[in-house]
Amino acid sequence: MPPDTARTRAKLLDAARAEFAEHGIAGARVDRIALRAGVNKERIYAYFGNKEQLFQHVLSESLQELTAVVTMPSDDPAEYVAQIYDFYIARPELLRLLLWEALYYGNEPIPDEERRATSYAVKLQEFAEHLGVQPTPDVAQLLFSLIGVAAWQSTMPQMARIILGSETESEQAQARRREHLVEFTRQSIASVKQPQA
Amino acid sequence: MPPDTARTRAKLLDAARAEFAEHGIAGARVDRIALRAGVNKERIYAYFGNKEQLFQHVLSESLQELTAVVTMPSDDPAEYVAQIYDFYIARPELLRLLLWEALYYGNEPIPDEERRATSYAVKLQEFAEHLGVQPTPDVAQLLFSLIGVAAWQSTMPQMARIILGSETESEQAQARRREHLVEFTRQSIASVKQPQA
DNA sequence: AGTCGATCCAACCAAGCAGTTGGCTAGAGG
DNA sequence: CCTCTAGCCAACTGCTTGGTTGGATCGACT
Structure with missing residues (x-):
């Protein structure tokens, strides 16, 4: 070549x-x-x-980039969620690609589903480790929900603009929202870490 | 006519x-x-x-339906979130319409944005009331995030299938996930209700 | 210099597309 | 019974689209 x-x-x-x-x-x-x-x-x-x-080529290339950039940081899963948030704010194209794909394939299996499964499995493993628990289905669901929260603002910009106010784009507002997200994450993680404490 | x-x-x-x-x-x-x-x-x-x-006609008709069906139930905001979850599981078309719209318009304003704003404002008001707090930006963000969590599974079926396991569709798994969601919501609401208790 | 294979492109093609037109039908009002 | 109008449709139009093709260009190897 x-x-x-x-x-x-x-x-x-x-x-x-x-x-x-x-x-x-x-x-x-x-x-x-x-x-x-x-x-x-x-x-x-x-x-x-x-x-x-x-x-497909575009998507798989972009997903590799995501996996490489957004890593599980030392000991703070909330920071990981915040990183996802940051990443999607900075590069909304990637989330958009995932959304187009989701809408296009719906419930039909996507091409190359296995490779993506292993990639997510690694993330889940890391997430559970940092939480100090086993990667049970509950933990998986927690991770999944947290990704959702982190991505939601970039997923639904119209709704965000309307509910959160139109000054969505100001850096200050962005930072405050990030903080809220971290707090929110800590709170919800607590429930898995100490189920009934 | x-x-x-x-x-x-x-x-x-x-x-x-x-x-x-x-x-x-x-x-x-x-x-x-x-x-x-x-x-x-x-x-x-x-x-x-x-x-x-x-x-636009289709969407506005569908949104009216959503507003009518998913109401704020007595005294339990977590149940409201679970209702959103149920609704989108049962009628994914509606969420899909919103997603197509979001992708289509991106950050440009959508047609008839004002009417939608008032509709969301009402929901926020109700939500804050049931929480017994003022509808501050923090509460708005909480509501927004919770909608995200509720909708995320229907938004990203591929990701859900992969992370949550392929038996996403079994009623039992569905019910357990709903329960997790309620728990998750209660947990995160606590942070707003009693900021530092 | 001449051959060969790979990279590239302008021009082409048939199918599919959103949107239009001209006329048919049926019921209401006279 | 005749006319007028509103609802409806088959057929058409012109453009856009994904995908193809025949040949031009060029470097490598003989």
Whole structure:
């Protein structure tokens, strides 16, 4: 694979990520991706097969990035949740890709489900360890719910704007919300750590 | 407006709701909506203007339904959250419509934002009352987060399936998850009710 | 220099799409 | 019985779309 090939591929993937994040699978336009990338669209079919497969490539690339960036920090699961929050605020495209995927596939299994399962299993394991408990279904549900809380604001910007007030974007408001989130997380973690204390 | 008209309109709205929930705004096909409704597609343009306006009609109709069905029950905010959970499990189309809308409009204001604002304001007021506190921004954020937790499982079915295990659909698992949610909610509400007790 | 394979692209294609039009039908009012 | 109007539809239109194709370009190897 000559050097140019890798470059062209990367340009296409970048353009595709932006396009898919913005418009979803159905709304994305192959022509627009090629245009943004400055590459002929035939290359897309040569490298990735078709539009849907291109989406898969984009998503799996983005998920790797997420896994790499958002790590489980030392001893504070609440900080982990806050990191997820930060990440999705900073890079909403990634969450959007996941949402488009969720809506597109619904309850049908997604391609490459196994690999994602192991990736999440690792996170769960880490999470449980830092909590000092076994990775039981209850812990899994807790983690899942916390991810939801962290992502919800970026998932539903309209609702957030309306309920939380329109100054959602101010740094100060953002910071206060982050703090609330950390507090919220600590509180809910307590229930698993000491079930009836 | 002769009786037939109302009937035709209703049939179109029903068909459109199903189609939009499944495929979103970009993915929905006007022909398919007309076919499902058993009505000529020209009627859509006569009654609703165009595809996007039809989507607005569908959404606002569905939101009214949500507001009517999910009410604030006597004295137990946790039960309210659980009701939201139940509702979205039972009728995922509605959440899907909201998600498509969120993705479609992103940070741009949505049509008819004011009306929705007042509707949410009422809910917040009720929520604060039942908590016995003032509707401060902190309470708003709490409500918002709790809605997120309640909706997250239906928002991300792939992730739920993977993290929570594939037997997501069994009634027993569903019930246990509902219970967890109630517990989770009680726990997090405590922090607002007695800030440092 | 000449051949070969890979990268790339402009132009093309058929299908699918949102939106329109012209006319048919039936019931109300005269 | 005739006319007018509102509801409805089959057929059409013009554009956009995902996907393909034939050939041009170029570096590597002989």
